[in-house]
Amino acid sequence: DVKVTQSSRYLVKRTGEKVFLECVQDMDHENMFWYRQDPGLGLRLIYFSYDVKMKEKGDIPEGYSVSREKKERFSLILESASTNQTSMYLCASSFGGGRGNTQYFGPGTRLTVL
Amino acid sequence: DQQVKQNSPSLSVQEGRISILNCDYTNSMFDYFLWYKKYPAEGPTFLISISSIKDKNEDGRFTVFLNKSAKHLSLHIVPSQPGDSAVYFCAASVWSSYKLIFGSGTRLLVRP
Numbered sequence: 001d002v003k004v005t006q007s008s009r010y011l012v013k014r015t016g017e018k019v020f021l022e023c024v025q026d027m028d029h030e031n032m033f034w035y036r037q038d039p040g041l042g043l044r045l046i047y048f049s050y051d052v053k054m055k056e057k058g059d060i061p062e063g064y065s066v067s068r069e070k071k072e073r074f075s076l077i078l079e080s081a082s083t084n085q086t087s088m089y090l091c092a093s094s095f096g097g098g099r100g101n102t103q104y105f106g107p108g109t110r111l112t113v114l
Numbered sequence: 115d116q117q118v119k120q121n122s123p124s125l126s127v128q129e130g131r132i133s134i135l136n137c138d139y140t141n142s143m144f145d146y147f148l149w150y151k152k153y154p155a156e157g158p159t160f161l162i163s164i165s166s167i168k169d170k171n172e173d174g175r176f177t178v179f180l181n182k183s184a185k186h187l188s189l190h191i192v193p194s195q196p197g198d199s200a201v202y203f204c205a206a207s208v209w210s211s212y213k214l215i216f217g218s219g220t221r222l223l224v225r226p
Contacts, residue, residue, distance in 0.1 A: 004157070031212045040123070042203060042218040043158070050212055058213075090157050094212070101146055101207045103214055105157035 003027070004106035006091050012112045019078040021109050023091030031096040032074035033103060034058075034066060036087040043090065049074055050096065081113045117141045118206050120217035128225050133191040135220050137204035140185065144206040148214065149178060149189045152201045161202075162189070194224045 007022035025032065033048040035058075045058030047066040055066050063085060067075045074093075078085055088110050092103040119138045127133045135149075145166040150158035164171040164178045164187070171178050177190045191198055201221050205214040 009155075040218060043216040045213065048212060092157075096212045101209065101212070101214060102148060102160055102163060104160060105150075108155070108157045110155065 004091060004093055004104055006089075006106040006109050008109050009107060010110050010112075012114065013078075013081050014114055015082060017081050017113075019081050019111065019113075021076040021078075021089055021091075021111070023074045023076070023093075023106055024072055025074075025091075025093040025104075026072065027093065027104070028071070029093035029095055029104075030071075031094045031103075032068065033092040033094075034064075034074065034076045035090045035092065036060070037090055037108075038087050046076065081111075083113050085111065086113045087111060116218075117144075118204060118215045118217040120202075120204060120220050122220050123218070124221040124223070126223045126225060127194050129196055130193045133189075133194045133198065133222055133224065135189040135191075135202050135204075135222065137187045137189075137217055138185060139187075139206050139215075141206070141208075141215075142185070143208050144215075145209050146207045147178070147180060147187050148205045148207070149176075150203045150205065151198075152203065152219070158203060191222075194222075196224050196226050198222060199224050 003026045034046040035043040049055045049068040065077045091106040094103040148163040149161040152158040201219045204217045
């Protein structure tokens with residue numbers, strides 16, 4: 001079974017704080033993704049990584065950065081949290097390319113910024 | 115510009131009946147399509163997929179149909195069960211790309 005885990009299920013932070021969300025996958029997937037889910041907007045891609053130390057911006061990268069130092073681990077960083085970053089954050093991983101684009105998701109982190 | 119659209123935000127069906135969830139896409143380059151199911155406070159779970167070389171794929175109670183000429187896919191759940199109540203997302207991809215493009219989701223309620 002594919003296992004994607006996220007460091008926290010629920011997180012409450014204050015405006016201006018630096019926030020770290022961590023994701024770990026155990027399937028040796030090349031690709032990892034960070035999304036946010038908001039009601040009525042579906043899943044929007046923030047950043048993705050197709051290899052260690054490689055990253056590409058998704059559709060809404062502003063206010064976020066990422067880090068991938070090891071293949072199994074992908075971190076999302078909110079440099080200075082703002083209230084409009086209150087959301088559900090979802091991490092996913094996949095083999096990609098010829099081995100399949102099916103993405104497998106972690107349980108999500110519900111982040112509230114006060 | 116939304117490349118993948120789920121025009122029905124919600125759907126309510128009686129237990130035991132068929133649920134039909136619809137999805138439209140605009141990009142003719144898409145060649146791989148997926149459905150995910152999401153319960154509240156959980157991550158999406160992969161349900162079923164279909165490649166553009168097929169027009170139908172079945173897995174138990176779940177069947178996905180693809181109509182390439184209409185750029186339309188649908189998910190049929192037969193028979194529907196209360197445990198199927200969740201938000202369903204369709205997603206599309208170009209096989210050579212890493213990315214999935216998601217629709218906005220349809221909330222399915224199956225009434226006992």
